[in-house]
Amino acid sequence: MYLPNDIREEEPNESEYANRPIKTLFLLHGYTGDAENWVPWYLADKYNFAVVIPNGENSFWLDGISTGHAFCKFVGEELLGYVQRVFGLAKTKEDTYIMGLSMGGFGALHTALYYPDKFCHATALSPALVVHEVANMKDGVGNEIANYEYFRECFGDPAKVLESDNNPETLIKKIKAEGKECPKIYMAIGTEDFLLENNREFHNFLESEGIEHTYVEDKGQHDMEFWNRYVLKFVPMMFG
Amino acid sequence: MYLPNDIREEEPNESEYANRPIKTLFLLHGYTGDAENWVPWYLADKYNFAVVIPNGENSFWLDGISTGHAFCKFVGEELLGYVQRVFGLAKTKEDTYIMGLSMGGFGALHTALYYPDKFCHATALSPALVVHEVANMKDGVGNEIANYEYFRECFGDPAKVLESDNNPETLIKKIKAEGKECPKIYMAIGTEDFLLENNREFHNFLESEGIEHTYVEDKGQHDMEFWNRYVLKFVPMMFG
């Protein structure tokens, strides 16, 4: 967790950002990643937001089928509640943001869409929007990333995943059906990224559903150089 | 990871422990635990051993069935190899120890018995020796700790677990059949611990197989007070 230092009385920070309540960003790591801050802290200081950095194992930030793998509930309920109670942060939807990269980009979209009353904004860098690929898996056959058991553990029965709440598209339709306000969405994907097609499809889906969002394709790969570049672009857009 | 400070030239440590190669202890946490040192560092300084503290999620330190859950191989091969290459530690079996509590006590026994050529010693505090309980699980029915999917993920098909390498008893028999040297075993269990019966059974199994080991039952529960007490007792026995 990163907390911006509070303002010294003798040296008040005159900026407009310093004189509003602290906002909170939940930051989700990627596959084989770990809780680690990849948002430069000087931006958190400048724009006055706290960063909460959970460890989500390789869960796709979903509620897996085994006990102890409820990572969607962990972020959206247990951890958010803890941060609210212990730090007095993220008390309103307007102050609560989520961002992730790769598997965590999927997680940021999914978590915000699952809890549209709690998150005002989801930023997804190169999100691993693989639900349709999972849905097509045959029993016992995985892909080059992981085996079938892994995807079943994270997403539940592949045959039922498209209709399930583990599919962000399902959640978008629910939000519309219930007349709720959809969290703001930012997405960026590199044109050399193996996830490019998946991202285009989700972008098209959002368009077809009339969901306003920011979608950027830019030169780059599935690596920290691309993500650092887009953290520097999106953070001022999110918190400025 | 905890490394004892090296000896200052101008102030040589006269103790016998300081003047032998640094030994290495792998330390395994319990269910719902995390990598955290529960060995007082002054003991590591006194007896001159390094502590390596992995995060094993809730895996029972086994190679689970999903990609990315190979925690037995992680500890006994990847992490051990890394520690050998990068730190020059744990280069021989004689210098390589493992200890754990609860789920990690099971993991310490299992890992050392799975790699009897790599570990000279396993210390198990209140080990969760639940293999027989897992073997009796009916499809879809878990217990009060976790659901069936969880145990299937960690131990594989419950119907086959007793014969599998996930059962420490199977590993003991293999070691004997292959004429290998069994790692030294220390166990301690509280008389108020819900795992007491499981521990007695494994103790009896070791006796019936003629495996020398240290087994202690003592007043206490399944908690840090008991474990702290036995860390203080066992560490000098292991490294003194």
Add this chain to the structure above:
Amino acid sequence: MYLPNDIREEEPNESEYANRPIKTLFLLHGYTGDAENWVPWYLADKYNFAVVIPNGENSFWLDGISTGHAFCKFVGEELLGYVQRVFGLAKTKEDTYIMGLSMGGFGALHTALYYPDKFCHATALSPALVVHEVANMKDGVGNEIANYEYFRECFGDPAKVLESDNNPETLIKKIKAEGKECPKIYMAIGTEDFLLENNREFHNFLESEGIEHTYVEDKGQHDMEFWNRYVLKFVPMMFG
């Protein structure tokens, strides 16, 4: 910083300790030490107190003469204020404790006595009560621990230290003169400790001033074994 986990709604902690406001313990390290937790976290969970662990360099936790060395003000004003504002902890004197070992034992006594309106309790393990030794130093002549410049930096001009606020005895007299309530004091010192005489003298001073306190001499040296033993004894007395 260590925060006891908050209570899960579905599993209320029935103990009397869990159902009172969280208390806060400031924990001060010794000479050549660093911010590191030497209070077993299971005790913090059991008695429901947070632990705040600053780094005080080798400052004797005093306001040294150089810019940037104001460690007494740092703990008693800046850090305490931060903890109050950001965590909502240590809001009253009754909830605010301080403990230290060796140089930090001196610091715990000094800080609490300097801010008797803010701290209700100071626990000093083997405190380095060296003010009289410092007062006798000749210009340019240090001792076996550090040179004259070091003591001048920490304590100010040695010739004036006894009358200064860097002398806990001066602070005791001030507290009495101002009719304030003195924080509760616990002290423990090993009978093999090189600081034994200094501790006896301060104990006698407290007696002669009529300040109630707990003072224990016990077999032991100036080492973690002694301090661990007395943490286990004093923490239940402080928070039980």
Add this chain to the structure above:
Amino acid sequence: MYLPNDIREEEPNESEYANRPIKTLFLLHGYTGDAENWVPWYLADKYNFAVVIPNGENSFWLDGISTGHAFCKFVGEELLGYVQRVFGLAKTKEDTYIMGLSMGGFGALHTALYYPDKFCHATALSPALVVHEVANMKDGVGNEIANYEYFRECFGDPAKVLESDNNPETLIKKIKAEGKECPKIYMAIGTEDFLLENNREFHNFLESEGIEHTYVEDKGQHDMEFWNRYVLKFVPMMFG
């Protein structure tokens, strides 16, 4: 400390950087800073270098006059020796680099010039080259940053600082007099930085002494935005 992961056998890293010995970068923080990594780890992975990140308090990374403030010796002897012995890193001058920002930029220059046989390269971002300012201080009169005692503690008697080893210019002259090879020097300073004049003077000094170096003035202030920009520029120049 950041260590690039070693190469998996089954997936050799084909890059030229991966197939040479790991290089080591000592990274020095600024005034009021702390040990914290400000080099993106993906660069350390790409170019295969370890990062060692000491805490130097507010010492200007010099050997101050008080016991326990020998931060130049700490970095160049104790810490470097520890890293050599425990990690087998930084065993030759060619593999040993140092970089710092602000006060740490001064420290990087000073440490490398003090130990020209140990460091092959010093990179100084906005270095606080304040020796001439210190030399002009009158007894008891500091500046807006710190008091006289502070500068005396760090630099020794201001009246003697220019001739002392705390002055990088003195060290440059010594290196030349002894016919040693001067470490490579990179410097960058923002045109809005209050240290611009000091940097120009040192740059001119290096030119006048015929010391080859890279010196860049660029738009920017004394802040992380400038330093992040120049880390991204200099790291590939240093390790590429």
